Amino acid sequence: EIVLTQSPATLSLSPGERATLSCRASQSVSSYLAWYQQKPGQAPRLLIYDASNRATGIPARFSGSGSGTDFTLTISSLEPEDFAVYYCQQRSNSGTFGQGTRLEIK
Amino acid sequence: QVQLVESGGGLVKPGGSLRLSCAASGFTFSDYYMSWIRQAPGKGLEWVSYISSSGSTIYYADSVKGRFTISRDNAKNSLYLQMNSLRAEDTAVYYCAREDYGEARYFDLWGRGTLVTVSS
Numbered sequence: 509e510i511v512l513t514q515s516p517a518t519l520s521l522s523p524g525e526r527a528t529l530s531c532r533a534s535q536s537v538s539s540y541l542a543w544y545q546q547k548p549g550q551a552p553r554l555l556i557y558d559a560s561n562r563a564t565g566i567p568a569r570f571s572g573s574g575s576g577t578d579f580t581l582t583i584s585s586l587e588p589e590d591f592a593v594y595y596c597q598q599r600s601n602s603g604t605f606g607q608g609t610r611l612e613i614k
Numbered sequence: 615q616v617q618l619v620e621s622g623g624g625l626v627k628p629g630g631s632l633r634l635s636c637a638a639s640g641f642t643f644s645d646y647y648m649s650w651i652r653q654a655p656g657k658g659l660e661w662v663s664y665i666s667s668s669g670s671t672i673y674y675a676d677s678v679k680g681r682f683t684i685s686r687d688n689a690k691n692s693l694y695l696q697m698n699s700l701r702a703e704d705t706a707v708y709y710c711a712r713e714d715y716g717e718a719r720y721f722d723l724w725g726r727g728t729l730v731t732v733s734s
Contacts, residue, residue, distance in 0.1 A: 509676070540718040544659075551724035552659065557715045563722060595659055599718040602673060603649070603661040 510534055512596055512606035520614040527583040529609045531596035536576045540600040543572055543581045546608075547592045555594075556581060586611075616640035616723060618710050623728030630700050630732070636693040636710030636725055644668075644688035647713040649721060650695050652706035652730075660706075663695065664713065678704075700732045 511534040521527055531541065539559040544552040554563045556572035559579055569584040583590055591613050596606040622634040636648070649664040663674045663684040672684055683696040693710050707727040713719035 542720045551709055551726055554720055554722045557720045558718065563715065599720060605659040605661065608658045
């Protein structure tokens with residue numbers, strides 16, 4: 509099973525700052541990686557697929573990069589609604605998720 | 615509108631069974647692979663199972679293999695998850711999700727989830 513490790517576990521930033529979230533795979537997943545955002549009491553929302561493509565309706569401040577085993581989600585300038593939990597997921601082999609990064613207001 | 619609505623959750627004793635349903639609307643259900651994903655209280659996401667658009671291909675996470683059965687009825691626009699031999703660690707919110715976006719298929723549409731609690 510492919511294990512995804514996200515870092516940091518918690519990220520404390522202020523609105524307007526840049527956020528950088530990491531996801532590392534235990535073996536190569538090529539570019540078959542997605543990022544999801546989840547707010548309390550809500551279902552997750554797809555942000556990025558195939559490592560770097562924004563899903564429909566996702567603002568341009570969200571961007572993804574990486575391939576192989578190392579991936580990054582960047583939020584260029586945080587809006588108040590961006591504070592949430594973020595999960596990466598690989599689809600190279602079934603569909604395991606990372607443990608999540610909580611993005612909180614500083 | 616385009617949506618997924620889960621039902622069938624509830625409280626069940628260890629060793630018991632439960633059948634979850636997911637009703638799809640607003641899109642051509644039979645065109646899409648579908649999945650079940652769960653989330654234990656306060657924990658992360660765990661993919662449980664997927665089924666191909668025709669139902670011919672099915673895959674399960676090791677944690678539920680042999681106990682859970684996924685199925686679909688394209689005529690009724692519905693997805694199901696039969697859960698047997700339930701354990702305390704199966705307690706979670708269960709989401710159904712549509713798979714889309716290219717070859718790898720990601721979860722682009724989610725239901726609101728249904729809570730399954732396994733407790734004596």
